[in-house]
Amino acid sequence: xxxxxxxxxxxxxxxxxxxxxxIDRRGPLTIVSEExxxxxxxxxxxxxLAGETSIERMAYRRPEFxxxxxxxxxxxxxxxxxDLESRHTELDDGRLLPYDxxxxxxxxxPIVPPVEGLHEHEFFTFATLDDARRxxxxxxxxxxxxxxxGGLIGLSVTEALVKLGVHVTIVELAPQxxxxxxxxxxxxxxxxxxxxxxxxxxxxxxxxxxLGGASGADVRAVELDDGTALPCDLLIIAIGVRPRTEAMAxxxxxxxxxxxxxxxxxxxxxxxxACGDVAxxxxxxxxxxxxxxxxxxxxxxxxxxxxxxxGVDTVYSGGTAMNSxxxxxxxxxxxxxxxxxxxxxxxxxxxxxxxxxxxxxKIILLGGRVVGMIFAGEVDRAGIxxxxxxxxxxxxxxAERLLADDLGLLSLPAELWxxxxxx
Ligand SMILES: Cc1cc2nc3c(=O)[nH]c(=O)nc-3n(C[C@H](O)[C@H](O)[C@H](O)COP(=O)(O)OP(=O)(O)OC[C@H]3O[C@@H](n4cnc5c(N)ncnc54)[C@H](O)[C@@H]3O)c2cc1C
Numbered sequence: 001x002x003x004x005x006x007x008x009x010x011x012x013x014x015x016x017x018x019x020x021x022x023i024d025r026r027g028p029l030t031i032v033s034e035e036x037x038x039x040x041x042x043x044x045x046x047x048x049l050a051g052e053t054s055i056e057r058m059a060y061r062r063p064e065f066x067x068x069x070x071x072x073x074x075x076x077x078x079x080x081x082x083d084l085e086s087r088h089t090e091l092d093d094g095r096l097l098p099y100d101x102x103x104x105x106x107x108x109x110p111i112v113p114p115v116e117g118l119h120e121h122e123f124f125t126f127a128t129l130d131d132a133r134r135x136x137x138x139x140x141x142x143x144x145x146x147x148x149x150g151g152l153i154g155l156s157v158t159e160a161l162v163k164l165g166v167h168v169t170i171v172e173l174a175p176q177x178x179x180x181x182x183x184x185x186x187x188x189x190x191x192x193x194x195x196x197x198x199x200x201x202x203x204x205x206x207x208x209x210x211l212g213g214a215s216g217a218d219v220r221a222v223e224l225d226d227g228t229a230l231p232c233d234l235l236i237i238a239i240g241v242r243p244r245t246e247a248m249a250x251x252x253x254x255x256x257x258x259x260x261x262x263x264x265x266x267x268x269x270x271x272x273x274a275c276g277d278v279a280x281x282x283x284x285x286x287x288x289x290x291x292x293x294x295x296x297x298x299x300x301x302x303x304x305x306x307x308x309x310x311g312v313d314t315v316y317s318g319g320t321a322m323n324s325x326x327x328x329x330x331x332x333x334x335x336x337x338x339x340x341x342x343x344x345x346x347x348x349x350x351x352x353x354x355x356x357x358x359x360x361x362k363i364i365l366l367g368g369r370v371v372g373m374i375f376a377g378e379v380d381r382a383g384i385x386x387x388x389x390x391x392x393x394x395x396x397x398x399a400e401r402l403l404a405d406d407l408g409l410l411s412l413p414a415e416l417w418x419x420x421x422x423x
Pocket of ligand 1: 007008009010011012013032033034035042043044045046077078079080105106107108126127128153156244247275276277278293294295296298324
């Protein structure tokens with residue numbers, strides 16, 4: 001019997017466990033997680049902070065999931081050493097777990113910049129339920145918070161803090177917020193919505209020093225690179241995540257930014273697989289490997305890894321960077337290349353800029369195929385365009401219809417929508 005070991009109990013780990021159990025109900029299967037909770041929906045931690053959901057309602061699978069699928073669950077334990085020769089892993093309590101097939105679904109860790117005084121004072125990152133709980137225990141109405149980072153995570157924690165009555169300033173190093181997800185025009189719509197909610201946004205700025213109060217670890221202010229001191233009671237660092245590759249150091253597993261995997265989600269070492277935020281997997285827009293840290297990619301990559309671990313040859317069709325945000329009363333969805341690279345005439349941009357009416361739609365084509373998209377203000381039809389992008393469908397013949405208000409499957413050529421409905 002094959003012994004399966006999965007490190008990481010989130011989107012990727014659960015996807016793999018489900019796929020394994022669809023094929024092999026008998027091989028011993030263990031999931032190890034450093035976090036003390038059964039799998040939960042990480043994207044909901046901002047709603048938890050805002051008091052809009054509970055730990056029970058965030059559960060990613062029902063409590064009986066592990067028992068019903070005969071999965072051994074080891075919580076609150078970290079993989080500290082990997083011995084690929086003897087096929088053992090060591091946990092931080094000294095336990096040795098053997099495996100025949102191993103999945104590394106260990107996700108990402110928040111990036112913490114080297115800022116003077118940061119580690120002498122209390123600051124928060126926002127990547128886990130425990131981060132959200134720790135912040136929830138400290139926050140109260142009327143406080144002032146500085147959120148470093150105006151990306152998706154920075155905005156989601158900001159929205160939660162605003163709902164709790166906190167005065168927030170976002171400090172963003174780039175000239176615009178959501179620089180990785182949106183172009184300048186769409187970002188300006190979000191900026192307006194954020195500012196209308198009373199948030200102050202400082203772009204092209206960074207924090208260089210953390211200043212403490214008279215006693216203990218309390219933060220009193222942060223100093224920016226232009227010398228300004230911003231008084232604050234809470235400091236949240238949300239500048240992104242990096243793949244958690246530390247446990248692979250010193251092993252033969254090939255790592256660049258993340259663990260490199262092939263189209264079967266297999267690493268460079270036999271019987272070791274990886275998926276999710278820790279993996280550099282196939283991106284169907286880039287046409288090569290990239291880290292694309294989003295929930296659905298982790299789950300799908302996990303499923304593909306699981307099928308291959310259980311012996312059924314399955315190829316990953318790939319994921320891509322896709323961002324969706326529903327915050328400050330605005331819905332946004334973007335994917336792929338959102339700004340054509342400068343000086344590349346091969347790209348074509350379809351644009352419907354109706355920001356005055358609260359909507360903005362942009363589609364980027366390359367070689368007659370969709371390679372990028374932004375839908376802001378109105379996202380109902382974004383899924384159809386994303387489907388065309390994912391399938392690499394030639395859209396030349398009907399490209400102008402993609403920006404229509406009434407875009408639906410029936411707007412597409414008959415043979416195409418019939419295909420999409422059948423798929
Ligand atoms: C605030 C926030 C909002 C988000 N919103 C969205 C969203 O709206 N849409 C979206 O698509 N994505 C969103 N994401 C990203 C999404 O949550 C991730 O892409 C997804 O969780 C990745 O899943 P994963 O299984 O790869 O790893 P993770 O969810 O990161 O889980 C990895 C697990 O492995 C554990 N682990 C790590 N190292 C070890 C070790 N050595 N030993 C044992 N266990 C270990 C970790 O503790 C963790 O529990 C959001 C992320 C955050 C933080």
